[in-house]
Amino acid sequence: MLDILNEQLVNDHIAHPVCFDNDCREGICGMCGLYINGRPHGNDDGITTCQLHMRKFHDGDDIWIEPWRAKPFPVIRDLVVDRSAFDKIIQAGGYISTTTGGVPDANTIPIPKHKADMAMDAASCIGCGACVAACKNASAMLFVGAKVSHLALLPQGQIEAADRVHKMVCKMDELGFGSCTNTYACEAECPKLIKRQNISRLNRQWIGALFGRDRK
Amino acid sequence: MKLDSKIPAGPLAEKWTNYKASQKLVNPANKRKLDIIVVGTGLAGASAAASLGAMGFNVDIFCIQDSPRRAHSIAAQGGINAAKNYQNDGDSVERLFRDTIKGGDYRAREANVYRLAEVSGAIIDQCVAQGVPFARDYGGLLDNRSFGGAQVSRTFYAKGQTGQQLLLGAYGVLSREIARGTVKLHTRCEMMDLVVVEGRARGIIVRNLVTGDLERYAAHAVVLATGGYGNLYYLSTNAMNSNGSAAWVCHRKGAAFANPCYVQIHPTCIPVHGDYQSKLTLMSESLRNDGRIWVPKKKEDAEAIRAGKLKPTEIPEENRDYYLERRYPAFGNLVPRDVASRAAKERCDAGYGVGTGYAVYLDFADAIQRLGKDVVEQKYGNLFQMYQKITDENPYETPMMIYPAIHYTMGGLWVDYELQTTIPGLFAAGEANFSDHGANRLGASALMQGLADGYFVLPYTMQNYLADQIYVGKISSTTPEFDKAEVAVRERLNKLTTIGGDKTVDHFHKALGKIMWEYCGMARNTESLNKAKKLVSQLEDEFWKSVFIPGNANEMNPELEKAYRLEDYFELAQLVIDDAMHREESCGGHFRTEHQTEDGETLRDDEHFMYVAAWEYQGHGQPETMEKEPLVYEHIQVSHEVHITYLASGERPSQGPFRDLSFGRHLARLFFP
Numbered sequence: 001m002l003d004i005l006n007e008q009l010v011n012d013h014i015a016h017p018v019c020f021d022n023d024c025r026e027g028i029c030g031m032c033g034l035y036i037n038g039r040p041h042g043n044d045d046g047i048t049t050c051q052l053h054m055r056k057f058h059d060g061d062d063i064w065i066e067p068w069r070a071k072p073f074p075v076i077r078d079l080v081v082d083r084s085a086f087d088k089i090i091q092a093g094g095y096i097s098t099t100t101g102g103v104p105d106a107n108t109i110p111i112p113k114h115k116a117d118m119a120m121d122a123a124s125c126i127g128c129g130a131c132v133a134a135c136k137n138a139s140a141m142l143f144v145g146a147k148v149s150h151l152a153l154l155p156q157g158q159i160e161a162a163d164r165v166h167k168m169v170c171k172m173d174e175l176g177f178g179s180c181t182n183t184y185a186c187e188a189e190c191p192k193l194i195k196r197q198n199i200s201r202l203n204r205q206w207i208g209a210l211f212g213r214d215r216k
Numbered sequence: 217m218k219l220d221s222k223i224p225a226g227p228l229a230e231k232w233t234n235y236k237a238s239q240k241l242v243n244p245a246n247k248r249k250l251d252i253i254v255v256g257t258g259l260a261g262a263s264a265a266a267s268l269g270a271m272g273f274n275v276d277i278f279c280i281q282d283s284p285r286r287a288h289s290i291a292a293q294g295g296i297n298a299a300k301n302y303q304n305d306g307d308s309v310e311r312l313f314r315d316t317i318k319g320g321d322y323r324a325r326e327a328n329v330y331r332l333a334e335v336s337g338a339i340i341d342q343c344v345a346q347g348v349p350f351a352r353d354y355g356g357l358l359d360n361r362s363f364g365g366a367q368v369s370r371t372f373y374a375k376g377q378t379g380q381q382l383l384l385g386a387y388g389v390l391s392r393e394i395a396r397g398t399v400k401l402h403t404r405c406e407m408m409d410l411v412v413v414e415g416r417a418r419g420i421i422v423r424n425l426v427t428g429d430l431e432r433y434a435a436h437a438v439v440l441a442t443g444g445y446g447n448l449y450y451l452s453t454n455a456m457n458s459n460g461s462a463a464w465v466c467h468r469k470g471a472a473f474a475n476p477c478y479v480q481i482h483p484t485c486i487p488v489h490g491d492y493q494s495k496l497t498l499m500s501e502s503l504r505n506d507g508r509i510w511v512p513k514k515k516e517d518a519e520a521i522r523a524g525k526l527k528p529t530e531i532p533e534e535n536r537d538y539y540l541e542r543r544y545p546a547f548g549n550l551v552p553r554d555v556a557s558r559a560a561k562e563r564c565d566a567g568y569g570v571g572t573g574y575a576v577y578l579d580f581a582d583a584i585q586r587l588g589k590d591v592v593e594q595k596y597g598n599l600f601q602m603y604q605k606i607t608d609e610n611p612y613e614t615p616m617m618i619y620p621a622i623h624y625t626m627g628g629l630w631v632d633y634e635l636q637t638t639i640p641g642l643f644a645a646g647e648a649n650f651s652d653h654g655a656n657r658l659g660a661s662a663l664m665q666g667l668a669d670g671y672f673v674l675p676y677t678m679q680n681y682l683a684d685q686i687y688v689g690k691i692s693s694t695t696p697e698f699d700k701a702e703v704a705v706r707e708r709l710n711k712l713t714t715i716g717g718d719k720t721v722d723h724f725h726k727a728l729g730k731i732m733w734e735y736c737g738m739a740r741n742t743e744s745l746n747k748a749k750k751l752v753s754q755l756e757d758e759f760w761k762s763v764f765i766p767g768n769a770n771e772m773n774p775e776l777e778k779a780y781r782l783e784d785y786f787e788l789a790q791l792v793i794d795d796a797m798h799r800e801e802s803c804g805g806h807f808r809t810e811h812q813t814e815d816g817e818t819l820r821d822d823e824h825f826m827y828v829a830a831w832e833y834q835g836h837g838q839p840e841t842m843e844k845e846p847l848v849y850e851h852i853q854v855s856h857e858v859h860i861t862y863l864a865s866g867e868r869p870s871q872g873p874f875r876d877l878s879f880g881r882h883l884a885r886l887f888f889p
Binding site for chain 1: 263266267270281282283284285286287288290291300302338340341342343344345346347349350351352353354355356357358374375377380381384387388389391392394395401403426455456457492494495497498598601602605606608671672675718719720722723764766767772774775
């Protein structure tokens with residue numbers, strides 16, 4: 001729809017086309033993210049903006065489109081916001097420290113299927129920022145919880161788990177994301193249907209890290 | 217231009233070991249003094265940058281998106297191959313090597329492919345250590361599935377989001393290196409030119425996509441990992457911003473471009489449905505494992521379906537034509553991609569298509585009955601959800617519709633065994649190079665190649681190049697070569713913004729895509745290629761007269777970005793056409809209607825065309841010159857039979873699918889009325 005709008009704007013020399021982020025157009029890259037009629041990614045569940053079809057609207061409807069509204073996501077231009085804060089949270093510890101080579105055979109450590117599946121569900125986060133945009137506090141707890149859960153559920157991620165959760169939460173606070181007040185708007189708007197249980201797991205990991213001895 | 221593939225001596229299985237044993241290395245204290253630029257943050261770029269950074273080099277990495285995690289590798293669904301033989305079903309390095317060479321229709325370099333198969337297992341180890349949540353069986357061990365064209369189960373997968381999980385793994389280790397300070401990340405930056413100093417790649421000019429500023433970066437070596445050029449066709453499964461420009465500017469600066477005509481068409485995409493469509497969505501080919509492909513046996517049924525009078529579920533079993541199972545009983549629905557694509561086209565061409573007439577059914581009713589809905593949901597749940605979101609149809613109840621679309625480009629920058637292009641110091645990895653897939657790529661091999669290049673090949677071979685570079689000191693970005701390159705980029709941008717016509721960039725891109733799909737797509741012949749050449753030239757002339765780009769070059773300007781990418785596509789299109797024209801044979805993804813078997817399958821000409829065509833740029837509008845790199849098969853015996861053999865029971869099609877190109881025209885009209 002925005003393509004068509006922009007094509008018209010250019011064709012008719014009316015105005016500069018509206019800048020908006022988009023890339024894969026199949027709901028996986030996490031680039032697109034618009035507030036449409038008051039909901040992140042529009043009025044449908046489990047989809048990104050690019051997957052919202054015009055058939056979800058009626059002829060003659062007014063459509064309100066806004067960028068993500070959150071302090072840690074400053075607007076760059078029009079509907080484009082800067083989400084590099086998410087990258088910074090990941091850089092704070094959202095990974096397992098490995099260097100290339102020198103790792104054991106992939107089947108050395110068996111992982112219970114249900115654990116691997118839970119990790120996979122948490123790992124399907126696309127980093128679009130809808131959870132932050134939906135939250136009245138602009139909290140990134142679902143994003144951080146998904147990454148912490150994904151890694152904490154796997155034996156490979158256990159080694160750094162305590163340190164990881166501590167660093168990621170501190171970074172999240174430092175970047176200006178708000179606190180979680182358990183409204184779960186994030187879960188309702190997540191295009192990948194990531195569950196709020198990941199926030200609980202994050203909290204458990206956080207408490208464990210506070211009192212545990214594993215942390216540096 | 218002289219092509220030296222630098223294939224190490226010795227028996228095939230020992231080449232890589234020998235290479236590693238005798239190559240030059242850089243000692244840890246010197247690594248700190250060497251700068252490397254990596255362009256692109258997909259699987260190849262991210263894994264290369266992370267590995268090189270961890271080794272101690274200074275790495276600068278660039279991407280056009282707002283985060284390295286957005287690269288289009290993320291959209292790969294099906295899986296990644298590795299010769300682990302965890303299933304004990306007869307897989308081995310040798311077999312993966314043979315399958316890849318054969319799948320590429322004997323147009324890939326033996327030594328490269330063998331190395332790819334050799335390091336494939338280590339990729340899985342690496343990814344598991346990074347926390348990639350691959351699918352597992354109930355005993356907790358890794359699960360595998362068989363994938364388009366393979367007779368063994370060697371594909372590792374993470375639901376239908378394997379590319380995403382592998383990329384997030386690489387993004388994780390990359391993030392770690394960024395935090396450690398060994399890698400510097402530059403987002404929303406597009407490479408505009410390569411700077412060559414005294415014959416070596418020494419830096420790049422990038423455009424900051426937020427401010428429009430041009431910036432210079434200098435380094436001892438440059439790695440290009442910018443993916444393929446499938447968007448040349450406008451409608452493809454590539455992301456909107458995927459483009460071939462970074463590779464193309466390197467080509468302009470002297471890097472040879474190999475086999476551009478090898479373009480892969482993916483058989484399982486969601487069919488085109490309307491005029492405003494901006495891209496095509498791929499459905500993982502893994503669906504072919506359990507889904508059965510069919511069209512109605514009777515033409516009147518197909519017509520009734522197209523008219524909306526009949527539902528597919530109302531057609532009784534005996535009136536369905538499971539044409540792949542019929543024609544290729546040994547492989548059934550798992551035939552290689554090009555065969556599946558052409559067979560779908562053949563059926564639709566003959567009037568049996570469903571939906572808009574350009575679609576076939578992919579039916580899961582049998583699988584649901586056999587395995588239960590839960591198992592099917594577990595395996596393909598997210599793909600089914602995606603399909604339903606796009607088409608508003610429930611694939612658990614009614615068969616899916618699929619159709620082929622442009623998906624992957626086997627051609628790319630020519631590289632030697634070290635993945636170095638013909639410009640010393642410029643390396644190309646992943647889809648951006650041409651090296652491992654020959655004329656056609658097997659399913660689940662793109663992820664394998666991207667990560668093999670980045671984790672296990674470049675970290676070795678680049679050292680061999682960089683070992684001498686410790687003597688040259690820091691590279692300066694204030695030399696005349698940088699000045700000249702930056703001025704040229706500025707002039708190019710100004711020229712585009714001052715045309716002042718009245719048509720949008722997309723208008724021309726759609727038209728270019730239409731020409732290429734129609735005359736240089738799934739099937740080509742001399743006549744169609746001549747026509748394409750003429751039409752592309754005309755279109756380019758019109759572009760320079762009447763394109764309108766609002767705004768200027770010193771601001772965020774997506775229209776301008778599209779324009780300079782399209783400008784490069786015009787030249788690239790000419791090269792694809794020239795390459796397709798010169799290759800008077802059919803092989804893999806390149807199908808010349810003049811060269812087909814009686815059954816309408818590809819007909820190779822090994823005597824005359826068993827070589828890599830490497831093209832050298834001669835200036836705008838000038839025909840490029842071609843250099844041949846002969847392909848020598850010492851290890852594998854080249855099979856001269858068509859790579860799919862019919863079994864006696866299979867009914868053969870009465871006519872080859874590509875007697876004429878009228879179907880392409882019909883389809884193009886559907887895309888671009």
